[in-house]
Amino acid sequence: MRSAIVNAKRIVVKVGSSTLCYTNGHLNLERIERLVRQLSDLANQGKEIILVSSGERQEFEIYFQLER
Numbered sequence: 001m002r003s004a005i006v007n008a009k010r011i012v013v014k015v016g017s018s019t020l021c022y023t024n025g026h027l028n029l030e031r032i033e034r035l036v037r038q039l040s041d042l043a044n045q046g047k048e049i050i051l052v053s054s055g056e057r058q059e060f061e062i063y064f065q066l067e068r
Helices: 002-007 029-044 056-067
Strands: 010-015 048-053
Touching: 010 029, 029 048
Parallel strands: 010 048
Antiparallel strands: none
């Protein structure tokens, strides 16, 4: 799988609410930061990164938490 990522031009990453939040619904900023750093590293290598969210309601609530 690692060689597939190394050779890929476009990478699609699907994340759900459990990836971005604790079980109590609050943002897991440490996990989000690690994900962003990894995706940034890939983008800096010339990869096209597509981030797909699967948890509509939770992400909507996350957006408003970040806006406050």
